[in-house]
Amino acid sequence: MPVKKGYFPSRADLGLQSAQQEAFHELAAAATRRNFGNGVFVRAVVEISNFCRENCHYCGMRRDNAELARFRARHEQLAEMILKHCPASVTDINIQAGEDPVAVREIALPLIKTLRRETALGISVCLGTLPARLYDDLQSAGAEIFIMKFECADARQYEWLEAPGTLDERVTHIRLLAEKGWNVSSGFIAGLPGQTVESLLKNFELASALPLEGCSVSPFIPGEKTPLAASPLANADWTFNCVAALRLMRPDWVVPAVSAFNIAARDGYRRGLRAGANLVTINLTPDEWRGDYIIYKRDRFIMTEARVLEAVAAENLAPAATGLSVFYREKKQDGARRTAPRETIPA
Numbered sequence: 001m002p003v004k005k006g007y008f009p010s011r012a013d014l015g016l017q018s019a020q021q022e023a024f025h026e027l028a029a030a031a032t033r034r035n036f037g038n039g040v041f042v043r044a045v046v047e048i049s050n051f052c053r054e055n056c057h058y059c060g061m062r063r064d065n066a067e068l069a070r071f072r073a074r075h076e077q078l079a080e081m082i083l084k085h086c087p088a089s090v091t092d093i094n095i096q097a098g099e100d101p102v103a104v105r106e107i108a109l110p111l112i113k114t115l116r117r118e119t120a121l122g123i124s125v126c127l128g129t130l131p132a133r134l135y136d137d138l139q140s141a142g143a144e145i146f147i148m149k150f151e152c153a154d155a156r157q158y159e160w161l162e163a164p165g166t167l168d169e170r171v172t173h174i175r176l177l178a179e180k181g182w183n184v185s186s187g188f189i190a191g192l193p194g195q196t197v198e199s200l201l202k203n204f205e206l207a208s209a210l211p212l213e214g215c216s217v218s219p220f221i222p223g224e225k226t227p228l229a230a231s232p233l234a235n236a237d238w239t240f241n242c243v244a245a246l247r248l249m250r251p252d253w254v255v256p257a258v259s260a261f262n263i264a265a266r267d268g269y270r271r272g273l274r275a276g277a278n279l280v281t282i283n284l285t286p287d288e289w290r291g292d293y294i295i296y297k298r299d300r301f302i303m304t305e306a307r308v309l310e311a312v313a314a315e316n317l318a319p320a321a322t323g324l325s326v327f328y329r330e331k332k333q334d335g336a337r338r339t340a341p342r343e344t345i346p347a
């Protein structure tokens with residue numbers, strides 16, 4: 001199955017099955033190996049708050065879920081845990097929360113400052129849409145990667161889902177972050193109720209138009225205590241075809257294997273790696289808070305260090321020697337070198 005330069009997925013690609021699907025995923029995995037070798041970036045995530053001012057229909061942490069016990073972590077405790085117990089394979093920490101500006105100011109910022117002072121770990125954040133001044137504060141503290149998913153590129157469906165703000169605002173913030181020098185990763189949900197193939201393809205159009213360094217595909221999981229609790233789970237084949245298509249569309253992007261792959265399919269994490277993903281995430285949120293960080297269900301599949309490294313090894317891959325933040329820094333330097341004039345003309 002030849003794949004042309006400037007690839008964009010077709011309807012047929014997203015619905016592939018059986019041997020053709022396998023061949024498609026092999027092409028995607030080969031594109032990953034050509035660009036990144038056998039190394040997979042390994043980061044850890046800490047979830048710092050499950051308060052959220054938003055009300056996304058697909059998420060258990062939505063503000064209308066009155067049954068959820070809300071928590072904010074203590075930054076000193078998280079810092080101590082990371083400093084003392086961070087697995088050796090981890091090169092980057094992702095700090096994640098619901099849309100909770102209080103947690104940004106009171107937990108994320110002091111935690112980032114401590115990690116920047118005490119470690120060489122790269123730092124990414126996934127904290128939602130914030131005032132520009134807070135983006136600057138996070139960047140000055142030492143974070144370099146911002147994860148802001150656009151979730152759904154169909155503006156009408158975005159509104160119906162009550163996804164954060166409006167799609168236009170989300171896109172404006174993604175562009176603003178990139179202009180400010182952040183390495184921005186985005187993402188979308190495959191298999192949302194009512195999503196047509198055309199609206200699924202719109203996600204690829206929007207992703208390719210944005211100034212991104214990476215993008216994820218998350219399978220729709222019907223979340224407990226959400227308006228979509230009775231909707232069907234995303235089709236796993238379509239989800240992994242989206243991962244492969246994303247990889248073939250942008251061989252240079254970092255594409256994560258998300259823990260929800262394991263809910264979408266048995267061995268889902270490995271299937272994601274086989275379809276071209278090249279970033280894995282170990283969950284380091286302390287047990288006492290982890291149970292209430294419910295994007296989908298209470299019994300979410302926690303990716304421990306052992307599970308993550310087992311999946312990586314089973315696919316004949318290995319933890320990357322270079323961290324994600326370092327990779328982005330070097331990529332920018334290489335780009336600057338390539339575009340820099342070869343000779344300086346004396347004034």
Ligand code: SF4
Nearest residue numbers: 052054056059062098
């Ligand atoms: S997806 Fe994010 S913004 Fe939406 S309700 Fe959940 S935590 Fe809040």
